[in-house]
Amino acid sequence: MYSYIVPCIIGFVFIVALLKKIDIVNEFTVGAKEGIKTAVSLLPILICIFLSISVFKASGAMDLFVYLFKPLAKIINIPSEVSPLVLMRPISGSGSLVLFTQLIEKYKPDTYIGRLAAVMTSSNETTLYTMSVYGSAAAIKKTGKAMIIALTCDIMSVIFASIATNIVF
Secondary structure, eight states: GGGGGHHHHHHHHHHHHHHHTHHHHHHHHHHHHHHHHHHHHHHHHHHHHHHHHHHHHHHHHHHHHHHHHHHHHHTTTOOOHHHHHHHTTTTTTHHHHHHHHHHHHHHHHHHHHHHHHHHHHHHHHOHHHHHHHHHHHHTTTOHHHHHHHHHHHEEEEEEEEEHHHHHOO
């Protein structure tokens, strides 16, 4: 049943385009050109983000964060092994998935650490990445208030992920 959804949508688009006499090939090529322009304009910000993440890890700043976060993490019942994930998730989706995979491989999925890491990974957004990429693409200059709200939501998602994991598991 579900395997027919995408072909049906594509067929629907073709039928509507034919009825409205829209040149599908031309519209597709125009869209592809715009997509390439957008991708090229986003390249510098993506390079900056990935370089910053690499420097952050290599400089030992991640380890310093884990050390400074330990007292607070203990209060909200977050093991120190999961602390790097707390920091990485708002910054980089791929970076946080690597950390998540390492946690699952080391501690297994049926442990508290594995379950908490799974809930945390699935309960928040790559906020800094999303704000910088989409803000740059839309040429938005003032993102300060939105960033504060988004990071507050990330903090709340970490707290509630810990609470939910404790209640459910």
